[in-house]
Amino acid sequence: MIAELILLAAAAGTSATHPAADKAPTTIVVEGQRAASGDVKGVPGAVDLTIEGAELDRRKAATPGETLARVPGVHNDYFGPAVGRPTIRGQTGGRVAILLDGLPTGDAAGLGAEHAAAIEPFLAERIDVRKGSAAVAYGSVAIGGAVNVNDGRIPTLRHEGAPTGRAEVRTGDNVGVTTMTRLDGGRGAFAWHLDGLYRYQGDQAIPGRVKADTCRTWQALVSAAPVQALCQVRLARPTYVFNPTLKRYVDATPVSGQIITGLDPMGDADGRLPNSAIRTSAVTAGGSLIVDGGFLGLSIGRYDNNYGVPGFTLITPSRTGASPIGVSVGQTRVDLKGALYDPLPGIATVTLRAAHVRSRDRERLPNRDWSRFDGTGEEARIEVAHRPLGPLSGSIGGQIADHGLRTAETSSYLPGVVTAERSAFLTERLTLSPLILNGGVRYDRVRYDLDEASVRAGRGQGAVYARDADFHLLSGDVGARLSLLRILYLNARWSHAERAPGINELYANGNHFSILTEEQGDARLRKERAETIEVGGGVDARWLAATVSAYSTTFSDYLYLGNTGVSRTLPVREWRQGDTRFRGIEGEATVRATTSIGHFALHGFGDYVQVRPIFTLPKGYSPFASGATAAFDRQYFRQRLDGDYVPRTPMSRYGGDLGWDNGPLRASIGAIRYLRQADVAKGEPVSDGFTLVDAHAAYRFGPAARYDVFVDAANLTNAEARLHNSFLRLRAPLPGRALALGMRAAF
Numbered sequence: 001m002i003a004e005l006i007l008l009a010a011a012a013g014t015s016a017t018h019p020a021a022d023k024a025p026t027t028i029v030v031e032g033q034r035a036a037s038g039d040v041k042g043v044p045g046a047v048d049l050t051i052e053g054a055e056l057d058r059r060k061a062a063t064p065g066e067t068l069a070r071v072p073g074v075h076n077d078y079f080g081p082a083v084g085r086p087t088i089r090g091q092t093g094g095r096v097a098i099l100l101d102g103l104p105t106g107d108a109a110g111l112g113a114e115h116a117a118a119i120e121p122f123l124a125e126r127i128d129v130r131k132g133s134a135a136v137a138y139g140s141v142a143i144g145g146a147v148n149v150n151d152g153r154i155p156t157l158r159h160e161g162a163p164t165g166r167a168e169v170r171t172g173d174n175v176g177v178t179t180m181t182r183l184d185g186g187r188g189a190f191a192w193h194l195d196g197l198y199r200y201q202g203d204q205a206i207p208g209r210v211k212a213d214t215c216r217t218w219q220a221l222v223s224a225a226p227v228q229a230l231c232q233v234r235l236a237r238p239t240y241v242f243n244p245t246l247k248r249y250v251d252a253t254p255v256s257g258q259i260i261t262g263l264d265p266m267g268d269a270d271g272r273l274p275n276s277a278i279r280t281s282a283v284t285a286g287g288s289l290i291v292d293g294g295f296l297g298l299s300i301g302r303y304d305n306n307y308g309v310p311g312f313t314l315i316t317p318s319r320t321g322a323s324p325i326g327v328s329v330g331q332t333r334v335d336l337k338g339a340l341y342d343p344l345p346g347i348a349t350v351t352l353r354a355a356h357v358r359s360r361d362r363e364r365l366p367n368r369d370w371s372r373f374d375g376t377g378e379e380a381r382i383e384v385a386h387r388p389l390g391p392l393s394g395s396i397g398g399q400i401a402d403h404g405l406r407t408a409e410t411s412s413y414l415p416g417v418v419t420a421e422r423s424a425f426l427t428e429r430l431t432l433s434p435l436i437l438n439g440g441v442r443y444d445r446v447r448y449d450l451d452e453a454s455v456r457a458g459r460g461q462g463a464v465y466a467r468d469a470d471f472h473l474l475s476g477d478v479g480a481r482l483s484l485l486r487i488l489y490l491n492a493r494w495s496h497a498e499r500a501p502g503i504n505e506l507y508a509n510g511n512h513f514s515i516l517t518e519e520q521g522d523a524r525l526r527k528e529r530a531e532t533i534e535v536g537g538g539v540d541a542r543w544l545a546a547t548v549s550a551y552s553t554t555f556s557d558y559l560y561l562g563n564t565g566v567s568r569t570l571p572v573r574e575w576r577q578g579d580t581r582f583r584g585i586e587g588e589a590t591v592r593a594t595t596s597i598g599h600f601a602l603h604g605f606g607d608y609v610q611v612r613p614i615f616t617l618p619k620g621y622s623p624f625a626s627g628a629t630a631a632f633d634r635q636y637f638r639q640r641l642d643g644d645y646v647p648r649t650p651m652s653r654y655g656g657d658l659g660w661d662n663g664p665l666r667a668s669i670g671a672i673r674y675l676r677q678a679d680v681a682k683g684e685p686v687s688d689g690f691t692l693v694d695a696h697a698a699y700r701f702g703p704a705a706r707y708d709v710f711v712d713a714a715n716l717t718n719a720e721a722r723l724h725n726s727f728l729r730l731r732a733p734l735p736g737r738a739l740a741l742g743m744r745a746a747f
Helices: 002-014 025-032 053-059 225-231 503-507 630-642
Strands: 047-052 074-078 084-088 096-100 126-131 145-150 164-173 177-187 190-201 205-209 233-235 240-243 248-251 260-262 270-272 278-291 294-314 323-341 347-365 368-389 392-407 417-432 435-450 469-484 488-499 509-512 517-520 528-540 544-567 571-595 598-613 653-662 665-674 690-701 707-714 738-746
Touching (some): 047 053, 084 096, 084 126, 435 503, 503 571, 544 630
Antiparallel strands (some): 047 126, 177 190, 233 260, 294 323, 347 368, 368 392, 392 417, 435 469, 469 488, 528 544, 571 598, 665 690
16 A cells, blocks of 8 residues: 555656756755645644744643643643643544644554553644644544644755754653653765653642542432442432422432442542553654655654553452553554655645554553553555646645554453545645635545454443444535735634544443443444534734634534443443534734843633534423434433533633743743533533643753753642543542753754
């Protein structure tokens, strides 16, 4: 598969017109800096944000979600200090693509919230964020957005002179130790790259107790068996009496009988988050051959991450003690990247990206691997950008992916599956100054071949309906940007995107201990369809930059993990479908000023998202009455079992920071207020609001100012903070006050 695309690119290269011998060397540099057609920031119609340089240095954290947590519309899907995927406008997991230089990371992060993405923000040189559907560019896994991390592992420019690089070390209180280094060099047409990282963090300090107050409150637990399971507590037998006014039985247990017994001996610790330690290592080597007409490069990287799932332990009737749950993530990745510049008349660039990935993920108990996932994957993408045809520019391309998942234990909640994807896409931009129009279309076919021998026997729908699946998907978008008075602009965008169900949504069949759920998939599920309308605008002046966007996304057949009301070893939840609407607004503004004591920048932002099922039930509808329909029955039971809101909706928030710099000195202080989340699903506890305060200071010194000494302080007030969109919020708050001291060097 990949070999065929390489031959195609090579054929284009042999037919290319060779540049003149006296072509100026500076032209090589300019061509090498062309925007890669696969980058998120180059996609027409994108709502883009690029973080790089000093701003990226200030934001870098152990996970992509934490690194981007201050971006309006982007939240951290916190699953402990080691795991955090970005939640974009309320969507995460299999709806937000995490990419490494334009290709998926190829890890198990989409299978469960406890699996870390095999990507290291500390090694990034640029992170591009697309909010809203990126399905045209990257397929159905980007129906909710995309995050593209570029770490420069494959050089695209010739390197002149001695090797260069950068290094960083940081440590302190409640932050562990992180060290990284990067080297870049070359000679003549050959350029090379090396980088490496090591991180160790022990169990983190927290402001108070591990469990939320909900886990110690009888009224919050007595009628909520799933919450009891998440809190890992057992209640004494309650007393119920019939209330004639409410016409139902209600709890009347006397205070003396309201006994809550913790099942987890590690349980409700005070001041320390048990099982939250991290050990991460990453190393990458790459090299490229760079000539006037393009380049071809190869890299190989290894990523390992071992960490605990904080707060949760496995408790079953057959186990008298606590069994902490750990996760091991390992991946070896080989990347190929190449480009041809001006290979044929009318063709500006041909870009090829390919990757081969082998991954090994384990969900561990102290004496065994409970779930084992071994993955292999090959992916290739070729994109051809045509020369501008008057005001029209764009590209056409294709993508091929084959992934295999093998589960080596009968206890794994997923079977073995082979996934094949074939895609073609087209994007175009029409520039009619001051108006820019853009659009694109993409076709995908996603096919799942199930290893039936690996399907665990069971009573759930994940076993009963397990079979091969095949999906045909069509996505498209159109957008416009109108510039006014040089500093004002207006945006509008419409998109239609389709997503195939993921492996876990189709085939899960068993206990998923990291989320304390018996998870049941359903191979009968249909594809999701999403229609999005977005409008916005902004100001871009010397002293003021501001943006605001409002959006509405309506899903048909939205996939969600629904309650059944049944508990076996763990509460049983099934993957189901129902129409759902996402609505939100976000914005930010920065005011800049220069005074005699330095430069100041005052920044503020805020975001809000609401996620609700769409119900069209007739008043008084009952599935047990005549005239009932299957479609209304599904809505009826969704409302009864799951309520009027989708669980784990991100909290609304607003915040700001004040930055200052003067020569070698710079500093900032900021705060974010997370508002109380009361729009909760049935049986889901309300989350209290909280405020996080942080500060940063740095001093640059040395020859050519190549050294930075810095201090970063997080959660200065030591506030108890529990993110509503986190699976772990009842058992694992965010870390308490942390102070990091470090040094960066560029050479």
